[in-house]
Amino acid sequence: MNTTDIIKQLNDLLEKQMEIEKNYLLGINNIFHKGLRKFFHQQAEKKNEYVQQIALEIQHLGGELTLQNQDTLEENKWLKLEYLLTKDIDFLVDECVKAEEQFIKDYNSVLNNLSLSETTLNMLKTHQSEMSYIVEHQGNLKKTLKEYV
Incomplete structure (x- = not known):
């Protein structure tokens, strides 16, 4: 795969990260649970x-x-406003985990490209590892959030 294809894939990841960042920011302004915020x-x-x-x-x-x-x-909004207004912590965490799982798949498809530079490879692996942490520890996250007052 050439550099142009790698840049295109990185732009796709960039756009998805920007979209989900906007959704988390929307959530901050619409969720009343302090732990979730x-x-x-x-x-x-x-x-x-x-x-x-x-x-x-x-x-x-x-x-x-x-x-x-x-x-x-806007059409591809990951976390709809009506979801944010729910008080169901399990549901919201599950939605966040689903988004992270999709990101991990997206990152895997880019990481399978053998012609990535070392810096690109390291950056993507670090992101993927950090996203995997949320997925792997979702049970603890739910428990902690339920105890948060």
Whole structure:
């Protein structure tokens, strides 16, 4: 796979990370449970970090940031407002985990590309590892959030 294809895949990941960051930020403003708000805030910060790192990597590879128009992003909203208004912690955590699982699959498809530079490879593996943590520890997360007052 050539650099142009890698840049395209990175732009796809960048766009998805930006979309989910926006959804976590929306959640912060619409969830009343303090523990969930804190979790969403941490996730939004982490997604913002990923966005910045991916954007820098795209530029490092000589590419340009190319994003879909805003209307398309709005249509693909991951976490609908009506979901955010629920008080069901298990449901909200499950939705977050589903999003992380999809990201892991998306990252796997890029990581299977053998021609990635070492810096791109390391960045993506780090992101993937951090996302896997949420998936693997969802039970503890739910328990902690339910105990949070």
